[in-house]
Amino acid sequence: MGAVVERFMRRVEATPPGDCPVATQLSLLQAGIAQTCGKCVPCRDGLPQLARMLKRVLACEAGEDELSRMRALAEMVRATSDCAIGYEAANALLEGMDSFAAEYESHVLEGRCQAGVSQTLPCETLCPAHVNVPGYIALVAAGRNADAVNMVRKDNPFPTACAFVCEHPCEERCRRILLDAPVNIRGIKKYAVDHAPADRVPNLSRSVDTARTVAVVGGGPSGLTCAHFLARMGHRVTVFEAREQLGGMMRYGIPAYRFPRERLDQDIRGLLQAGTITVRCGEEINAERMRDIAGFFHAVYVAIGAQGGKTLRMDGADAEGVMSAVEMLGRIGDGDYPDFTGKDVVVVGGGNVAMDCARTSVRAGAASVTVVYRRRKEDMTALPTEVEAAVAEGVEMTVLMAPDSIEVDEAGHCTALIAQPQMIGPVKRGRPAPVAAKKPKERIKADVVLIAVGQDVVAAPFEEFGMQTTWGCFDADDKLRAAGMEGIFVGGDCQTGPSTVINAIAAGKVAARNIDEYLGYHHTLRCDIDVPAPVANDRTPTGRVEVEERPARERKLDYKSVEGGMSEEEMLQECGRCLRCDQFGCGLLDEGRVQYV
Numbered sequence: 001m002g003a004v005v006e007r008f009m010r011r012v013e014a015t016p017p018g019d020c021p022v023a024t025q026l027s028l029l030q031a032g033i034a035q036t037c038g039k040c041v042p043c044r045d046g047l048p049q050l051a052r053m054l055k056r057v058l059a060c061e062a063g064e065d066e067l068s069r070m071r072a073l074a075e076m077v078r079a080t081s082d083c084a085i086g087y088e089a090a091n092a093l094l095e096g097m098d099s100f101a102a103e104y105e106s107h108v109l110e111g112r113c114q115a116g117v118s119q120t121l122p123c124e125t126l127c128p129a130h131v132n133v134p135g136y137i138a139l140v141a142a143g144r145n146a147d148a149v150n151m152v153r154k155d156n157p158f159p160t161a162c163a164f165v166c167e168h169p170c171e172e173r174c175r176r177i178l179l180d181a182p183v184n185i186r187g188i189k190k191y192a193v194d195h196a197p198a199d200r201v202p203n204l205s206r207s208v209d210t211a212r213t214v215a216v217v218g219g220g221p222s223g224l225t226c227a228h229f230l231a232r233m234g235h236r237v238t239v240f241e242a243r244e245q246l247g248g249m250m251r252y253g254i255p256a257y258r259f260p261r262e263r264l265d266q267d268i269r270g271l272l273q274a275g276t277i278t279v280r281c282g283e284e285i286n287a288e289r290m291r292d293i294a295g296f297f298h299a300v301y302v303a304i305g306a307q308g309g310k311t312l313r314m315d316g317a318d319a320e321g322v323m324s325a326v327e328m329l330g331r332i333g334d335g336d337y338p339d340f341t342g343k344d345v346v347v348v349g350g351g352n353v354a355m356d357c358a359r360t361s362v363r364a365g366a367a368s369v370t371v372v373y374r375r376r377k378e379d380m381t382a383l384p385t386e387v388e389a390a391v392a393e394g395v396e397m398t399v400l401m402a403p404d405s406i407e408v409d410e411a412g413h414c415t416a417l418i419a420q421p422q423m424i425g426p427v428k429r430g431r432p433a434p435v436a437a438k439k440p441k442e443r444i445k446a447d448v449v450l451i452a453v454g455q456d457v458v459a460a461p462f463e464e465f466g467m468q469t470t471w472g473c474f475d476a477d478d479k480l481r482a483a484g485m486e487g488i489f490v491g492g493d494c495q496t497g498p499s500t501v502i503n504a505i506a507a508g509k510v511a512a513r514n515i516d517e518y519l520g521y522h523h524t525l526r527c528d529i530d531v532p533a534p535v536a537n538d539r540t541p542t543g544r545v546e547v548e549e550r551p552a553r554e555r556k557l558d559y560k561s562v563e564g565g566m567s568e569e570e571m572l573q574e575c576g577r578c579l580r581c582d583q584f585g586c587g588l589l590d591e592g593r594v595q596y597v
Contacts, residue, residue: 014177016586018120020113021100025093026054032089043086046077050093057104060111067108071097119586122173123185128506129156133170133185134582135531140188141575142532145196150204152189154527156505157228157271158221160198161250163190164259164563166502167383175579181544183577190547190563191571193263198270204527206275207234212519215240215297217285220248221501222492223303224271225508226515231275233516233523239277240293242284244334248305249493250501252333253326253353255360256559263561287464294465299487299515302467302474303508306493308456312348316406317451321414325349325357325452332360337559341365344445346417348372348403349452350380355387357450358395362556369395370444374402374422374434389562392552400424400434404441406449417444455498473497479514480507489515534580545574 008031015024029051038044053070056062062070074097077090097104106114123133131152139148152159166186174182212235216223219241227237245251246268250259272279285293294300309324311317325347328338338360345361347354350373361369371390373380377399380387391397400422407416419442422434457472467490468475468483474490475483482488491507493499516523548564549555555562566574 010178014122014173014175016119016122016173016175017125018116018118020058020117021096021103022054022058022107022113025096025100026051026058028092029054029089032085032092035085037083037085040080040082040086042077042080043082043089046073046081047086047089050074050077050090054093057107060107062108064108067097067104121581121586122175123170123183123581126172127170128502129509130506131155131170132531132582134578134580135529136192137183137185137188137575137578138532138534138580139529140192141572145192146201147529148189148192149196149198149201151527151529151531152192153198153201153204153270154525154529155509156502157225157274158250158267158501158505159189160193160263160267161221161259161501162186162505163193164263164561165250165254167500169502175581176577179539180541180577184545184547184574187545187547187566188571188574191566193266194565197266199266201270203270203273204232204525206232207523207525209236209276210234210519210521212236212299212521213238213297214515214519215293215300216303217290217293217300218248218303218305218492218494219243219246219279219281220303220305220492220504221250222305222504222508222511223248223301224268225505226301226303226491226512227277227508228271228274229509229512229525230515231277232525233512233521234275235516235519236276237278238297239279240283240285241279241281242304244282246279246281247333248504249307252307252330253356254501255329255332255356257359257363257555257562258356260561286461290462290465294485294488297487299489299518301508301511301515302462302482302488302490302494303492303504303511304458304462304494305504306455306457306498308458309451310454310456311451312403312453314403314405316408316414319406319408319414320412321447322406322449322451325353325450326455328450329353329356329360338364340448342367343447345369345448345450346372346444346446347450347452348417349454350375350382350399351452351454352382352386353455354450354452355382355390355395357452358390359393359556361448361450362393362395363559366448370446371395371397372401372403372417372419372444373397373399375431376400376424379431389549389552393556394552398444400437401442401444402434402436407443414446414449417446417449418442419444455493457494457497459494471497479517480511481514481518487518489518534583537579537584538576539579542573542577544577545570 033047036043074090074093081087136148136151168186171182214237216227216239230237309326345366347358401419404420405418406414409415421437421439423437424432425435474495476490480489480491482490491511492504
């Protein structure tokens, strides 16, 4: 029985994107039917009736009246079932009918799935930049690492950055899960850039010069991605960056031990080879300068990121020793490393930035480093691997503690963080919400308090120029055109709020395509790299190769990269686990493929 359950769970985990939600709901309902004990009538008899109705909807044989009867029956089963099996099965169906109302209506009224509903390649679809993952894996396996770098670069000009710091959403629905574990896609990419550095691989070809000029305000991942693609399209791009160096939060928000600066510079040098790109660093843009830029260039892309650190409203927040995590990481980006020798450091927050600050504090010589988080450890938004790495390096995780105030001495320096214990409560917006517990406040000794509770967009100069914002982020339509502004586009963290490097890259890619259309063109960028033909699938269950890390006792003493790399033998084994879904199964269907720029 255990093996059957495990196989079922693997199939759920590997559910491909693009599946018809009605079909998926039917399979979940059938799982609920298999679990019923048969003691209560609503669950025993009601769930099979719901399944029959849902099959008719899936077969496009049901009418609107049947949808109404199905909803009424599901509500009855949810309300009257004795245990959670019937309740949850019916509740899931009702939630699905609400969430996918348009899909249900399409089956009933139009007799078909909605347009765009079809299985797609999971790795390509779930990669925000839609990189041809099976293609570059096959190239790496064939020893063609330079071609693999350019295959990535076709859709993502930061192959090295994503080899080091991408959260690899491409692996979430890898069909290899059906057999053992997802392919280590990020690790394979790292092997490619380790053996073919991005600045030594000639960039892809560019189109003829258009004499059109585009300004990119912000030299982070989104801005530079947009500049790269526009330059390849033949447009003339000028990048304005307020700081002294390019890279945005990849340089000023990610510590060097996670992403060495020289490796970031390889990507930047490589993408600047794409065409006519002029870089102007150290030039901060105010409203007046923005008016000049908008008047001179044919189009403008604003991608200033979210580089302002949020603070907490509490007593003592302005004390000496209390600082924004974003501010500290920003200074490190220019080589100004803190010295916390012998100090007790407390980091407030539970995201990746909090882990970066905690691990940096360890390397800065802190006597102790404590992360204080108001939720549970499993609720942290940081990657589990980052949390585990911090703990291995000696960081203490103090959870279910909400910051209350900062204790300050007579000289105005912080001496402790006062925290209110929490207890976990009902789920809100997808996570259990903490509430204050009836326990006394606790004192956590601290010479330094780093606030890592989020980032803000420095939007004031652009608002003065006339750009509109909502909750601090720039307003834009579905083509990333700034609300009420002609020729101005926005994207990345300044439009969506703080997100990941790969999401910022994806926004820059989309913006480049939309700006190209705005300028009156419709360029198609070619890659012209032939992908090796697939060999027969090796379906032997095999362990996943992980990228090795230096021992915690060594790596916590310096800022060198914590990761090693795969050996050739490991790379070949991992590449061999790829099932080449681009050639077998749905990958053969044109409508199932991701469409590239």
